[in-house]
Amino acid sequence: MLYYIYFSSGGVPATMLSPTWSCLYEATNDGEDLTLLASQTVPIQSVGNNIANPSAGGGWYVYEIVFGEGVWSNTSVDLVGVIDGGDDLADSDRYKSVEISLRNLGLARVAHKGIQNKSTGDVTIYATDGSTPEMKLDFTDSGGTLTRNPTAS
Secondary structure (H helix, E strand, O other): OEEEEEOEEOOEEOOOOOOEEEEEEEEOOOOOOOEEOOOOOOOOEEOOOOOOOOOOOOOEEEEEOOOOOHHHOOOOOEEEEEEEOOOOOOHHHHEEEEEEOHHHHHHHHHHOOEEEOOOOOOEEEEOOOOOOEEEEEEEEEEOOEEEEEEEOO
């Protein structure tokens, strides 16, 4: 899933930055300590930035974290972290907190293309391009109870 983040400097869109992960952690719901993940594994780039028009992104930056892959391979946890916009920004503009959760993908389930297998009931949710699988919902019917389990696609 693509995640967007906005940087400004004193209210003016901050372009031509090179944001980096200051930290990224796995967070569990049971009160255990957070587990630090490798911080440079997810690139962050300007939206629309190109050589001909380097400020085309207007302060917006994008990164992709895929449920079930890479830093989110442990699908039973949420991810929390901080993105650093760089030392050209004041501290109040520089750091952005990040929370990535399976709950964030709930909107994708409603708004993105989904295909349901009639024989199994399983649903595959696609990215905004309509062809790249983003998440799968496996359905299990046992004892009159239908259980939906999100899995990596």
